Amino acid sequence: MSTSPMQRRSRNSLRAELPLILWLVVVWGALWGDWSVGNLVFGLILAVFVTRTLTLPPVRLSGRFNVLHFALFVVTFIWQVARASIHVFGVALMQGPKVHNAVLRVKLRQNNDLLMTAVGHTMALIPGSLVVEVDRGNGILYFHVLDVSTPEEAESFRESALNIEAAWIKIMGSKEDLAKLEASGGAGGADASGAVASPTTKMNKALDGRGEERP
Secondary structure (H helix, E strand, C coil): CCCCHHHHCCCCCCCCCHHHHHHHHHHHHHHHCCCCHHHHHHHHHHHHHHHHHCCCCCCCCCCCCCHHHHHHHHHHHHHHHHHHHHHHHHHHHHCHHHCCCEEEEEECCCCCHHHHHHHHHHHHHCCCEEEEEEECCCCEEEEEECCCCCHHHHHHHHHHHHHHHHHHHHHHCCHHHHHHHHHHCCCCCECCCCCECCHHHHHHCCECCCCEECC
């Protein structure tokens, strides 16, 4: 008796999907605004049902989650949101519609679905930027960014996006992702591909007068 493509599809182990299940329970409680034991247990049942029975392609997880790096990330993220909120308020107050924006391309170190989603959503939650396109195959995110008018400001945003990626890799990236991060020397001082940006590279990434990247 032949098996269907649905039956042949690989599936993560329950242990590997545990962080995703716990995250879905947290989302369930937040959506309902109810953190009672009964509601969370019901959310847990739904999370297990969704992750174990739906036929969507499985999200490949590394099986690791670093609590210390996550706690550090939360504190840093809150600070970044507060700082960006003040910056956006100042831009709206002082520049208004005259502000220069840009669409920037950020090449990540990996193209893992979960990590790319985490980076994109994290950057979108920080005021001033929004994901407009995703190139999953090449691990590239395209952002619309507020108040960018010079190549230096563009590079600063790319570095911040790579810093966010580095944080998520340290939290739940695979051993291969961690090795790539160590090989690149972290996000600081690197271009979108993780290599040190040369003057020519920076010139090629310069912005024209319309706030768009040159090829």
